[in-house]
Amino acid sequence: METLLSGISILLQWQVIVALLIGSIGGVIIGALPGVGAAVAIAILLPATFAFEPIVGLTLLLGIYGSSMYGGAIPAILINTPGTAVNALTTYDGYPMTKRGQGHRALSLAYSASFFGGVFAIICLMVLSPVLALVAPHFGSREIFLAALLGIILVVLAHRGQIFAAGMLAAFGIFLNSVGLEPVKYTRRFTFDQSWLASGVDLIVVVLGLFAISQAFLLLLEKNHAPGDTHVSGNIFAGLKELLGVKRVATVSSSIGVFMGMVPGTGEFTSQFLSYTYAQKTSKNPEKFGDGSPEGLVASEAANNAVPGAAMIPLLALGIPGEALTAMMLSVFYVHNVIPGPQLFENQMDFVLALYMALILLNVIVLVFLLFSTNLLLKIIQIPTRFLGVMILILAFVGVYSLRNSITDCAIAAGFGVFGLILKRLDLPIVPIILGMVLGGIMETKLRSAMARVKTPLDFIDRPIAAILFGLIVLILILHCRTLYFEFKNKLRPEPTMQPVDSDNPNQQG
Amino acid sequence: MIAKTLQDMFKRYRRPGDVVFAVLFLAFAVFLLSQLGDQTKVVKRTKWFAQPGLWPTIAIWCMVVFGFLHWLSSALSDRISGRWTEVGFWVRSFEYVAYFLIYVLVVPQLGYLPSTMLFAVFLTLRVGFRGANAIGIAALFGFVVTIVFRGFLQVKIPAGAVYEYLPDSVRAFALTYL
Numbered sequence: 001m002e003t004l005l006s007g008i009s010i011l012l013q014w015q016v017i018v019a020l021l022i023g024s025i026g027g028v029i030i031g032a033l034p035g036v037g038a039a040v041a042i043a044i045l046l047p048a049t050f051a052f053e054p055i056v057g058l059t060l061l062l063g064i065y066g067s068s069m070y071g072g073a074i075p076a077i078l079i080n081t082p083g084t085a086v087n088a089l090t091t092y093d094g095y096p097m098t099k100r101g102q103g104h105r106a107l108s109l110a111y112s113a114s115f116f117g118g119v120f121a122i123i124c125l126m127v128l129s130p131v132l133a134l135v136a137p138h139f140g141s142r143e144i145f146l147a148a149l150l151g152i153i154l155v156v157l158a159h160r161g162q163i164f165a166a167g168m169l170a171a172f173g174i175f176l177n178s179v180g181l182e183p184v185k186y187t188r189r190f191t192f193d194q195s196w197l198a199s200g201v202d203l204i205v206v207v208l209g210l211f212a213i214s215q216a217f218l219l220l221l222e223k224n225h226a227p228g229d230t231h232v233s234g235n236i237f238a239g240l241k242e243l244l245g246v247k248r249v250a251t252v253s254s255s256i257g258v259f260m261g262m263v264p265g266t267g268e269f270t271s272q273f274l275s276y277t278y279a280q281k282t283s284k285n286p287e288k289f290g291d292g293s294p295e296g297l298v299a300s301e302a303a304n305n306a307v308p309g310a311a312m313i314p315l316l317a318l319g320i321p322g323e324a325l326t327a328m329m330l331s332v333f334y335v336h337n338v339i340p341g342p343q344l345f346e347n348q349m350d351f352v353l354a355l356y357m358a359l360i361l362l363n364v365i366v367l368v369f370l371l372f373s374t375n376l377l378l379k380i381i382q383i384p385t386r387f388l389g390v391m392i393l394i395l396a397f398v399g400v401y402s403l404r405n406s407i408t409d410c411a412i413a414a415g416f417g418v419f420g421l422i423l424k425r426l427d428l429p430i431v432p433i434i435l436g437m438v439l440g441g442i443m444e445t446k447l448r449s450a451m452a453r454v455k456t457p458l459d460f461i462d463r464p465i466a467a468i469l470f471g472l473i474v475l476i477l478i479l480h481c482r483t484l485y486f487e488f489k490n491k492l493r494p495e496p497t498m499q500p501v502d503s504d505n506p507n508q509q510g
Numbered sequence: 511m512i513a514k515t516l517q518d519m520f521k522r523y524r525r526p527g528d529v530v531f532a533v534l535f536l537a538f539a540v541f542l543l544s545q546l547g548d549q550t551k552v553v554k555r556t557k558w559f560a561q562p563g564l565w566p567t568i569a570i571w572c573m574v575v576f577g578f579l580h581w582l583s584s585a586l587s588d589r590i591s592g593r594w595t596e597v598g599f600w601v602r603s604f605e606y607v608a609y610f611l612i613y614v615l616v617v618p619q620l621g622y623l624p625s626t627m628l629f630a631v632f633l634t635l636r637v638g639f640r641g642a643n644a645i646g647i648a649a650l651f652g653f654v655v656t657i658v659f660r661g662f663l664q665v666k667i668p669a670g671a672v673y674e675y676l677p678d679s680v681r682a683f684a685l686t687y688l
Binding site: 047164165170172174188192217224384386387389390391393395397398401405410414415417418422425428444447451 | 528535539542545549550553557559562563564565570572573575580596599600603610613614618626629630637639644652659664665668
């Protein structure tokens with residue numbers, strides 16, 4: 001009880017409330033702007049949050065993270081353009097509903113499903129807290145090393161159809177992390193006798209380059225596009241009641257979102273895929289999916305909004321980020337010397353509780369804001385994309401330059417901006433680079449400390465959690481090889497009369 | 511519908527320029543591999559897991575192996591037209607890199623507020639917005655960003671050298687907030 005009261009007092013600081021309001025409302029607006037997205041906004045704001053208390057900085061970033069997908073549903077439903085990449089599936093059922101004159105119903109359902117998914121994930125997080133507090137202290141160096149290794153493997157395997165690319169980019173991230181003065185023996189690694197490389201490549205500089213500056217370049221160079229003028233009319237509150245009719249889909253989708261959010265390297269796309277497939281397979285009207293099915297819309301929105309809350313579980317309990325946005329948040333912890341992991345639950349449970357309550361509050365703020373201001377948001381999102389590019393580039397400068405007033409950092413970030421632009425144009429993933437950098441550092445440190453007590457290779461997995469994690473890694477690799485074998489076998493089978501599923505895109509890599 | 515939409519979402523389609531990127535990345539990885547001996551040191555009386563070169567070695571070998579497989583899958587696929595047009599698009603981004611770096615160099619001289627307003631207006635004109643409204647909004651955006659980040663959030667951005675020549679009455683204010 002004392003811890004809970006302490007958590008409430010942390011949350012009630014005026015700076016936290018302001019950060020929560022700015023983060024959640026700002027996140028909705030950012031999410032609703034096609035071409036911006038939470039990653040860009042978080043990358044830009046990250047250095048500014050270093051000046052705040054950790055709870056204030058984290059609340060601001062969490063607000064953006066948790067609310068951007070709510071906003072992303074608006075253009076996805078009304079103008080068939082997803083605000084964020086994870087709202088792509090929302091267009092398939094949301095936009096057909098708008099075309100039938102049910103835009104208000106689709107929006108209402110999307111808001112309700114998002115709220116349900118978001119709150120469901122936080123409740124799971126709260127319920128799991130005692131378990132986490134119990135299990136987390138059993139994670140020593142070798143368990144954290146194996147969990148980080150599992151994260152790297154999963155992030156590579158999750159990119160189906162581009163596993164080779166994801167593998168080389170994750171390895172590039174690990175390499176980037178190793179550049180500079182090595183912290184134990186103090187030898188230089190890949191500095192090429194350049195003093196500016198001795199301190200290594202800063203994660204924030206890479207993040208800003210790959211996410212923000214690359215997006216600015218892309219928007220500035222591509223054809224200008226401004227979303228058309230649109231307006232929504234009708235009862236936007238109806239979906240709150242309608243959600244009760246599809247509560248099974250909402251609950252299962254949110255559960256899938258929670259589970260996928262906890263697993264490092266998977267995230268929103270996999271949870272959406274599984275939820276949508278589940279909803280379609282169990283529906284009485286499966287033929288309506290992709291043509292304005294309320295169940296499809298609910299499955300997609302509930303699943304993706306359950307992920308941010310759940311993604312906090314490996315971050316808080318083990319200090320292992322599951323995807324790029326939580327990797328960025330990890331740096332806020334480190335800057336303030338708050339080390340997420342087992343000790344956080346033992347020593348700063350009030351801080352953890354304050355974060356949970358902030359997450360619930362942010363969902364309430366966003367829902368209320370959206371129910372009353374959707375038409376206002378529709379005016380805001382009409383900013384031409386090239387002008388958005390100008391805005392992002394100017395804001396990205398603040399992020400990079402304010403770190404240490406280094407022109408070299410700006411040049412490196414611009415270089416990564418070009419690299420990110422190429423990756424985005426080629427539809428290659430950026431997230432493996434960031435996770436490679438973060439998890440590579442964790443693996444290096446933890447392997448060194450774990451091996452000091454290991455005499456034979458088997459000693460490494462002689463503790464139950466280490467053995468389970470090792471077993472999981474082996475199982476995942478075997479299952480993947482098995483899938484590849486069957487895919488290869490099916491490809492060899494002649495099917496002369498069959499048309500490819502997508503004959504418009506014969507160059508598919510899968 | 512469902513089969514196509516889900517496939518659209520979770521499969522990747524090759525794009526023009528794929529093989530150029532694959533070749534460049536592989537060449538970079540091979541170059542790093544050739545430098546492994548020079549750029550890392552083997553420390554005596556230190557076990558393998560604590561050797562400074564362990565993680566660069568693992569990372570670079572993975573880059574080479576995965577990079578080779580990625581190049582192979584691109585090279586063996588059908589050629590997509592528009593490869594060099596795409597490379598031209600990548601090269602065009604260097605124009606904006608140049609503008610960005612000029613802006614970075616100008617800020618400590620001219621000051622954050624004037625540089626940002628000028629940069630916003632210049633970029634707005636460069637990308638094709640010529641109207642007074644657009645230029646006004648760009649200048650206003652530059653002004654608001656400066657006030658919020660330097661004035662309100664007090665982020666670390668040095669004051670402009672030209673501020674020293676301002677009259678005493680506004681100099682201190684400009685040095686602190688603009």
